[in-house]
Amino acid sequence: MAPAAAPRTMLGKIWDEHEIMRHPAGPSLLYIDRDMIHEGSFHAFADLKRRGLKPRRPKQIFGVADHYVPTLGRSARDAASPAIAKMIDTFDENMEWGGVRHFGLTSREQGIVHVVAPEQGITLPGLTIVCSDSHTSTQGALGAIAFGIGQSENAHVLATQTLWQTRPKTMRVTVDGALGQGVTAKDVMLALIAKIGAAGAGGYAIEFAGPVVRNFSIEARLTLCNMSIEAAARFGMVAPDEITFDYVRGRHFAPSEQEWDGAVAHWRELVSDEGAVFDREVVLDGAAIAPMVTWGTSPEDAVAINGHVPDPSAFDSADKRKSAAKSLDYMELTPGTALDGLKLDKVFIGSCTNSRIEDLRAAASILKGRKVVIPAIVVPGSTQVKEQAEREGLAATFKEAGFEWRESGCSMCAAMNGDVVGPGERCASTSNRNFVGRQGPGARTHLVSPAMAAAAAISGCLTDVRRL
Amino acid sequence: MRAFTKETSGVVAIPGVNCDTDQIIPGRFLKADRAQGYGQFLFHDIRRRDADGELDPRFPLNKPGADQATILLVEDNFGCGSSREGAVYALVDHGIRALIGPSFGDIFYNNALKNGLVPVRLPVELCDALEDHLTRFPEAQVTVDLEAERIVLPGNFGTHPVQIDPFAREGILRGLDEIEMTLTYKEQIQAFESARIASHPWLGR
Ligand code: SF4
Numbered sequence: 112m113a114p115a116a117a118p119r120t121m122l123g124k125i126w127d128e129h130e131i132m133r134h135p136a137g138p139s140l141l142y143i144d145r146d147m148i149h150e151g152s153f154h155a156f157a158d159l160k161r162r163g164l165k166p167r168r169p170k171q172i173f174g175v176a177d178h179y180v181p182t183l184g185r186s187a188r189d190a191a192s193p194a195i196a197k198m199i200d201t202f203d204e205n206m207e208w209g210g211v212r213h214f215g216l217t218s219r220e221q222g223i224v225h226v227v228a229p230e231q232g233i234t235l236p237g238l239t240i241v242c243s244d245s246h247t248s249t250q251g252a253l254g255a256i257a258f259g260i261g262q263s264e265n266a267h268v269l270a271t272q273t274l275w276q277t278r279p280k281t282m283r284v285t286v287d288g289a290l291g292q293g294v295t296a297k298d299v300m301l302a303l304i305a306k307i308g309a310a311g312a313g314g315y316a317i318e319f320a321g322p323v324v325r326n327f328s329i330e331a332r333l334t335l336c337n338m339s340i341e342a343a344a345r346f347g348m349v350a351p352d353e354i355t356f357d358y359v360r361g362r363h364f365a366p367s368e369q370e371w372d373g374a375v376a377h378w379r380e381l382v383s384d385e386g387a388v389f390d391r392e393v394v395l396d397g398a399a400i401a402p403m404v405t406w407g408t409s410p411e412d413a414v415a416i417n418g419h420v421p422d423p424s425a426f427d428s429a430d431k432r433k434s435a436a437k438s439l440d441y442m443e444l445t446p447g448t449a450l451d452g453l454k455l456d457k458v459f460i461g462s463c464t465n466s467r468i469e470d471l472r473a474a475a476s477i478l479k480g481r482k483v484v485i486p487a488i489v490v491p492g493s494t495q496v497k498e499q500a501e502r503e504g505l506a507a508t509f510k511e512a513g514f515e516w517r518e519s520g521c522s523m524c525a526a527m528n529g530d531v532v533g534p535g536e537r538c539a540s541t542s543n544r545n546f547v548g549r550q551g552p553g554a555r556t557h558l559v560s561p562a563m564a565a566a567a568a569i570s571g572c573l574t575d576v577r578r579l
Numbered sequence: 580m581r582a583f584t585k586e587t588s589g590v591v592a593i594p595g596v597n598c599d600t601d602q603i604i605p606g607r608f609l610k611a612d613r614a615q616g617y618g619q620f621l622f623h624d625i626r627r628r629d630a631d632g633e634l635d636p637r638f639p640l641n642k643p644g645a646d647q648a649t650i651l652l653v654e655d656n657f658g659c660g661s662s663r664e665g666a667v668y669a670l671v672d673h674g675i676r677a678l679i680g681p682s683f684g685d686i687f688y689n690n691a692l693k694n695g696l697v698p699v700r701l702p703v704e705l706c707d708a709l710e711d712h713l714t715r716f717p718e719a720q721v722t723v724d725l726e727a728e729r730i731v732l733p734g735n736f737g738t739h740p741v742q743i744d745p746f747a748r749e750g751i752l753r754g755l756d757e758i759e760m761t762l763t764y765k766e767q768i769q770a771f772e773s774a775r776i777a778s779h780p781w782l783g784r
Contacts (some may be wrong), residue, residue, distance in 0.1 A: 131771045132764065136746035140764065142771055144782055151609060154664065162758070168772075170783055179610075194610050235781075245662040245686055261664035261690035263757075271761045273768055277744060309597045310656035310682055343659055345685045366781045374781075409597040429707065430654050434596045525661075527606045534629075546601045546660060548624050 118384035120281050121350055122316045125256045125381060129239050131273060138275040145233055146268045147224050147242035148174040148211065150202040151527075155243065155265035156209065166209040166269045173233055174206040174213030175224045179528045182490050182517035185217050191529025209269070222493020222519045225249040225463040229333065230493055232362025236351035236378040241268055246463050246543065248339040252332035253359065254351030254381055256316075259340065279346060280390040282315040283383075286323035288397040293577040295473070296331035297465060297541070297560040299323070300338035301403035301413040303395060307342055309411040315391065316346035318383065323397040324349060329358040330469040337464045338543055341410040350382040402576055404450050405545045405558040407438035412545070414450065416563070416575045422446035441547055442555050443535075451575050453557075456536040458487035458568040459550070460514075460561055462524035465541035466492030470561040471500050475508040477565035477579055483513040487568040490522040490530075514568065526551045539567040580695045582754030586676045587722040588649040591639050592710045593622070598653060599660030600687060604669045606661075617665060618672035646674075650721055652710060653680035655703060658687025667694045677723040679730070681706050692747040695754065697723055699730055699741050709736060725752055 119127075131140040148155075159165065166172055179198040181189035190196035199216060206213035214220040220231060225246055228234040236254035241247060243265040250257035260274070268274055286299055304311070317339045324332065332349045339347030349355075356375055359365050366374040401415035412435070414421070423435035423446065439446070444453075460466070460474050471491065489509050491497035497519050500506050506516050522530040524542040526549065532538040534553030541564050542549075545556040557573060566574040595602070608620040626638040634641045651670075657680045658666060667690045670678075675696065681703040683691070691698050701709075712734055713719055719733035725748060728741050743751070750757060761768075776783040 131767055134746055136749060137744055138746050140761070140768075142768075142775060144775075144779075151663070154613060157613070164758075198610055238782075243662055243664075245660065259662040259686050261662055261667070261686060261693065263664060263690065263693035267758050267761065270758050271768060272772065273761060275746065275757070275761070277746075309659060313656065313682055313685060340660075343656060343684060364781065364784070370781065409599075411597070428596075428703075430596045430703075433594065434654075437595065525606050527609070544599070544601070544660060546599045548605055549601050552605070552624060553629065 118386040120383045120387045120389060121254065121318060121348060121381055122256065122281055122346070125237055125239070126278055128237070134275065138277045140273050141239055141276050143241055143268050143272055143274055144171060144238040145240045146172045146265070147228055147233070147240065147247070148172060148206070149177050149224050149242070149244060150179045150198045152243045152262065152265055153201055153205060154262035155269055156205040158262070158266035159269055164270050166211060168272045169210040171272065172209070172211045172269065173228070174202065174211050175227050176202055176215050176221060177223045178521045178525065180216055180520040181528060182520050182522045182530060185518055187216065195528060219494055222495065223463045223466065223521055225337065226467060226492035226496065229253060229329065230362070230495055232359060232365030235359060235365060236355060237381050241274065245340045246337055248345065248347040249333050249337040249463055251346055251348040252329060252336040253355055254349060254378065256346060258345045279316045280314055282312055282317050282344070282391040282393060283389040284317050284319050284393045284395065285321035286319065286395045286397050287321050288323065290323055290397045290400060293402050293562060294400050295560045295562065296327060296334035298400055298403045299395065299397070300335055300341070301405065301410065301558065302400045303393070304338065304342045304410045305413040307393060309341060309409045310343045312339065312342040312344035315344050316348065317342070317344045318348045318350070318389070320350070325352065328469060329354060330467040333467065334464055338410070341543055351378045402560060402563050404563065404573055406442065406444060406450060407435060408441055408545055408547045410543065410545060410558065412438060413558070416451050416573065418450060420444045420446055420448040420450065450573050453573045454537070455485055455539050455567055455572055457485060457532055457538040458483070458564050459523040459538055459540040459542065460488070460564050461490030461492070461522050462542035463492065464543040465561045466490060466496065468496050468499050470541065471496065471505050474561040474565040475505040477562050477576065478508050478512040478569065481512055481569045483568040484571040485568060487513065488515040488517055488523070490517045491519045494519050512569070523550055525549065532556070539564050539573060580693070580751070580754050580756065583676060583695050583697055583751050584726045585722065585724045586649055587720055589647065589718060590650045590652050590679070590713055590721050591645050591648045592652040592713055593639060594654065596654045597656045597659055600658055600663050600666035600684070601660055603658065603666035604663065609663055609665045613668060616672050617668035618674070621669040621673045649674055649676040650723065651675055651678050652706060652713065653678055654706070655681045657683050659684035662686045664690045667691050667696055671696055679706065679721070692743070692751065693757070695751050697725060697743065697751065699723060701739060705736065712736065
């Protein structure tokens with residue numbers, strides 16, 4: 112009898128299934144099932160043109176306009192500057208040139224690439240998916256190997272539909288117990304990153320597990336995997352289950368009804384085997400997590416909303432003491448300040464972290480019958496999310512509360528389309544990065560969940576949503 | 580890609596843990612064609628007093644002579660955040676050929692290797708000590724020898740191994756074009772692909 116194969120992780124199984132060959136020097140040549148393109152991918156197309164090559168498998172490539180699109184209108188003329196309008200036009204031209212299906216500015220399928228891909232059934236369990244965007248980790252939530260790449264790697268995928276990759280180490284993050292009221296996937300991730308650090312999962316692929324994760328909807332799982340990269344993990348994954356299959360079924364680019372049972376049978380085999388060994392295990396107690404907020408300029412600078420701005424001298428490492436002091440200077444905060452009650456200038460609900468329908472429902476539920484006291488905008492993650500929110504009456508709730516209701520795109524998450532937080536302004540944001548200048552030169556970002564952002568908008572300051 | 584075998588240079592230390600790619604090149608400059616040269620955008624905002632203002636004389640790269648250095652010493656998790664390869668273009672176009680630091684963002688690290696920029700990982704204690712040394716001896720030189728897989732540090736910091744995966748190292752040493760190399764495996768890719776599409780027909784629609 113052949114010896115039983117060693118138990119494998121989900122990452123290992125999907126990896127093995129995509130390995131064309133292994134180079135004597137180490138890395139695997141991986142087959143890439145799907146490649147997502149956005150306006151920023153233009154360098155890869157320029158590279159291809161320079162070589163006289165065309166995309167090898169245009170049907171496995173999908174384009175979405177998101178980073179530079181205006182949110183106040185749906186024409187390139189609405190763009191904040193001619194240079195930005197040119198990015199949108201160049202994108203369309205490249206997609207036409209490459210024969211790549213794309214969802215441009217006026218398409219009903221348009222939206223943020225990592226919101227659109229699952230929505231359209233482009234993201235599926237068991238696939239390898241890349242995009243020249245670090246938050247491609249988001250799409251691992253359906254049980255896929257999905258990771259961000261640069262422009263050189265993207266040109267390589269366009270030309271060969273493959274990539275040379277070294278298999279990452281594996282980390283299992285188990286979230287035990289149950290989350291308290293007002294605590295979301297966003298808070299779980301901020302708590303995780305605060306615990307292991309912004310470099311904590313460098314070189315690893317994270318698989319999220321445990322009862323909290325199993326009970327999460329696809330939207331919440333997407334939020335988890337989205338922020339894996341903020342812990343330095345290029346990959347985040349959740350094993351596919353009934354919740355995944357229900358979500359995927361019937362979506363445009365998913366297997367057809369005739370193919371369905373076979374596909375699901377295969378997907379069920381992809382989950383990590385009992386006894387599979389992970390290189391590192393991290394366990395979080397779900398009940399101990401509070402709604403979180405960041406105080407500094409790295410996502411690891413997160414504490415519970417009822418916490419305080421820390422004293423830089425309290426950190427163990429000299430480098431962190433220095434950078435925390437610099438962060439506080441940039442954020443104009445003093446140690447010991449209570450975060451609950453900190454005055455704000457702006458609120459942004461959006462980004463591939465928190466702009467899906469459930470996120471909008473959570474925020475709207477806080478807003479019912481209340482009014483914002485500071486400028487606040489909602490940018491739905493996709494045009495379909497926007498339309499659904501309008502049908503469900505969420506858009507009306509946002510507008511009655513005084514929120515601006517925008518068209519879909521990346522918007523104020525990365526401030527590339529001209530939607531910016533002004534210099535020195537303090538913004539509660541549902542996005543993923545509180546980096547210096549991320550939301551605009553001099554902008555100060557506090558990362559929070561959608562419900563916390565809504566609470567902040569009606570009180571004008573950081574607010575513990577559990578009080579409302 | 581420009582080949583890299585050995586580089587000797589003075590070293591400029593860039594402060595800050597978790598120096599993300601937004602700091603290396605702010606998002607608003609990513610619209611530029613590469614032909615324009617990305618060096619002008621390197622550390623654009625953090626090397627200035629305010630976003631579009633004058634150069635801050637305290638920023639290490641603004642000090643006299645700092646422009647000559649082709650090696651930077653950086654802190655933990657350098658290049659984390661956005662996958663923008665523009666961060667690497669900015670460093671390369673500025674003339675930077677190697678980085679020394681305790682750890683690098685994964686995507687940034689790969690992007691660097693694809694552009695012949697050599698990221699050398701050294702233990703954090705050694706990086707800190709080297710930084711101290713550089714404040715006392717700003718002229719000190721470092722040699723990154725990719726051929727011999729070692730880095731020679733100044734003073735009595737000695738010689739240390741440089742660990743770059745052999746695949747990437749080979750490519751950088753010879754300035755290989757990876758796409759051309761991969762296309763020599765066209766038949767294996769084709770065979771794999773046909774089988775994959777046959778078992779996953781929805782991928783080909
Ligand atoms: S929403 Fe933000 S993080 Fe997500 S893809 Fe767009 S710019 Fe990147």
